[in-house]
Amino acid sequence: xxxxxxxxxxxxxxxxxxxxxxxxxxxxxxxxxxxxxxxxxxxxxxxxxxxxxxxxxxxxxxxxxxxxxxxxxxxxxxxxxxxxxxxxxxxxxxxxxxxxxxxxxxxxxxxxxxxxxxxxxxxxxxxxxxxxxxxxxxxxxxxxxxxxxxxxxxxxxxxxxxxxxxxxxxxxxxxxxxxxxxxxxxxxxxxxxxxxxxxxxxxxxxxxxxxxxxxxxxxxxxxxxxxxxxxxxxxxxxxxxxxxxxxxxxxxxxxxxxxxxxxxxxxxxxxxxxxxx
Amino acid sequence: xxxxxxxxxxxxxxxxxxxxxxxxxxxxxxxxxxxxxxxxxxxxxxxxxxxxxxxxxxxxxxxxxxxxxxxxxxxxxxxxxxxxxxxxxxxxxxxxxxxxxxxxxxxxxxxxxxxxxxxxxxxxxxxxxxxxxxxxxxxxxxxxxxxxxxxxxxxxxxxxxxxxxxxxxxxxxxxxxxxxxxxxxxxxxxxxxxxxxxxxxxxxxxxxxxxxxxxxxxxxxxxxxxxxxxxxxxxxxxxxxxxxxxxxxxxxxxxxxxxxxxxxxxxxxxxxxxxxx
Numbered sequence: 001x002x003x004x005x006x007x008x009x010x011x012x013x014x015x016x017x018x019x020x021x022x023x024x025x026x027x028x029x030x031x032x033x034x035x036x037x038x039x040x041x042x043x044x045x046x047x048x049x050x051x052x053x054x055x056x057x058x059x060x061x062x063x064x065x066x067x068x069x070x071x072x073x074x075x076x077x078x079x080x081x082x083x084x085x086x087x088x089x090x091x092x093x094x095x096x097x098x099x100x101x102x103x104x105x106x107x108x109x110x111x112x113x114x115x116x117x118x119x120x121x122x123x124x125x126x127x128x129x130x131x132x133x134x135x136x137x138x139x140x141x142x143x144x145x146x147x148x149x150x151x152x153x154x155x156x157x158x159x160x161x162x163x164x165x166x167x168x169x170x171x172x173x174x175x176x177x178x179x180x181x182x183x184x185x186x187x188x189x190x191x192x193x194x195x196x197x198x199x200x201x202x203x204x205x206x207x208x209x210x211x212x213x214x215x216x217x218x219x220x221x222x223x224x225x226x227x228x229x230x231x232x233x234x235x236x237x238x239x240x241x242x243x244x245x246x247x248x249x250x251x252x253x254x255x256x257x258x259x260x261x262x263x264x265x266x267x268x269x270x271x272x273x274x275x276x277x
Numbered sequence: 278x279x280x281x282x283x284x285x286x287x288x289x290x291x292x293x294x295x296x297x298x299x300x301x302x303x304x305x306x307x308x309x310x311x312x313x314x315x316x317x318x319x320x321x322x323x324x325x326x327x328x329x330x331x332x333x334x335x336x337x338x339x340x341x342x343x344x345x346x347x348x349x350x351x352x353x354x355x356x357x358x359x360x361x362x363x364x365x366x367x368x369x370x371x372x373x374x375x376x377x378x379x380x381x382x383x384x385x386x387x388x389x390x391x392x393x394x395x396x397x398x399x400x401x402x403x404x405x406x407x408x409x410x411x412x413x414x415x416x417x418x419x420x421x422x423x424x425x426x427x428x429x430x431x432x433x434x435x436x437x438x439x440x441x442x443x444x445x446x447x448x449x450x451x452x453x454x455x456x457x458x459x460x461x462x463x464x465x466x467x468x469x470x471x472x473x474x475x476x477x478x479x480x481x482x483x484x485x486x487x488x489x490x491x492x493x494x495x496x497x498x499x500x501x502x503x504x505x506x507x508x509x510x511x512x513x514x515x516x517x518x519x520x521x522x523x524x525x526x527x528x529x530x531x532x533x534x535x536x537x538x539x540x541x542x543x544x545x546x547x548x549x550x551x552x553x554x
Contacts (some may be wrong), residue, residue: 003378011536012536013539014295014535014539015295015296015298015299017552018291018292018295018296018518019292019295019296019366021292021549022292022346023366023367023374024374026367026371026382026383027374027375027378027380027382028383029383030378030379030380034552035338036552038539038540038543039398039540039543040540041370045432065374066378069299085372085374086293086372087370087374088302088522089366090297090300090303092369093300093364093369094300094303094361096364096403097303097304097342097364098304100362101280101307101343101392102302103304103306103307105304106303106304106305106306106410116288118488120533121488121533122491122492124437124534125432125434125437126495127442128436128437129436131411132412133408147461157402157410159406159426159445160401160402160405163405163444164444167437167440167444167534169439182353182400186439211398213394214399215399215402218403220554221398232323243443256398257444258289258291259288259289262289262290262291262315262316263315263316265315266315266316267331270370275298275311276311
């Protein structure tokens with residue numbers, strides 16, 4: 001039996017969706033079709049959406065689940081009249097919070113999403129361009145300005161991680177590839193020269209050899225670069241380097257970019273320049 | 278008077294923080310110091326955190342606000358005993374949801390963060406590399422594979438937006454700069470040749486001239502490129518082009534990257550390849 005869930009917001013919908021997915025993930029045996037409806041910020045849009053919700057209730061033969069973060073009372077009233085099971089976050093928690101904080105809350109549309117300040121904007125732009133300029137070892141003279149330098153074999157996920165750190169937290173993350181150019185005479189990976197003065201900033205990524213081979217195969221099919229042998233060897237050498245030099249590292253196979261980034265922050269005490277959203 | 282809020286999670290903390298910030302943004306007259314505590318996934322970590330919370334209560338002279346998404350009951354019990362005002366999302370909403378869905382929820386740690394699947398990982402990597410390969414008009418022969426092509430003057434925010442779309446939603450966003458190279462004899466901006474076959478995929482960004490000048494000044498101080506005159510002229514020409522060709526556009530000065538991205542999706546019906554987190 002299929003159920004539908006609507007995540008509804010007068011803003012981006014990111015909070016409602018994030019919370020909704022977390023709650024509904026606890027019900028993995030129910031087939032729930034999830035839809036995010038952002039920018040429901042007028043009565044007209046709310047009425048149109050209420051009609052969709054009612055039609056969905058008929059189609060599913062079950063009322064939809066409604067998780068919303070709408071602030072405006074009139075708009076919320078329109079949604080509330082639709083046929084649904086309501087998880088009403090704001091009215092559930094704002095009243096008790098008002099009491100606890102001994103003040104009234106400002107029910108103002110858009111108040112919840114206030115990343116728009118000039119400082120945050122500039123920090124974000126800078127961090128993204130820092131990550132791009134210092135991607136894949138392209139430039140190394142800015143490493144004194146880096147908050148962290150990600151290292152790892154080619155295509156293990158350094159670039160997405162450094163961009164996520166930049167966009168979400170304003171962290172300046174450079175990244176540098178570990179390659180066979182830095183093998184010593186015994187076949188052991190040395191710390192590349194450009195990284196030596198910045199050892200304390202290093203953070204390693206590793207990856208499952210099978211996944212790495214799959215990723216590399218899409219780039220250069222049937223090459224030495226993408227062979228299982230080569231992938232396994234490179235990963236072994238990289239992990240040995242991390243252990244030898246006590247570089248903290250994470251397995252990018254087991255974790256999402258969000259998890260890698262937030263774990264890095266938690267483990268290293270990296271400071272965010274701003275907070276997401 | 279200062280208050281402290283803790284956003285606590287056994288995972289990334291993204292949901293707890295996102296919800297917490299949304300709720301507390303409604304109390305702008307209270308000075309609330311916010312801290313995110315992710316990966317509280319053992320009793321030991323929970324006990325250490327409970328001690329910090331208790332110490333904060335003494336220091337502030339007020340109990341901290343605790344917003345958590347911990348699933349494990351034992352770990353949650355440790356936090357619950359700390360001195361705090363608890364906004365308990367899961368226990369508030371999971372019981373009624375269990376009733377509504379006529380099933381039991383699986384209280385399993387980590388269940389809430391499940392972006393780790395191979396497909397999502399691959400889509401994400403592809404989208405990020407697509408955005409990078411097709412950044413700033415670098416390559417135009419892949420535009421048939423683009424979901425959207427962002428256009429706008431240099432440094433108006435195209436790159437961060439295309440990367441956000443890639444990371445969060447798996448959307449393949451190319452971007453192309455509008456420059457004076459494409460002015461016609463009357464000083465009007467023409468649609469660059471590479472874009473003509475893909476007009477339906479275009480989405481425009483615009484920006485406040487003062488902010489653009491500030492951003493460009495950090496890159497090339499006191500240049501023609503960063504002068505107010507130049508910035509105003511380029512922006513005018515770009516906006517005229519959008520209006521003439523009916524290219525939808527957004528002002529990147531007024532909105533965050535999250536808002537620009539989610540508005541683009543809402544307005545154009547762009548399909549996400551996956552959902553955040």
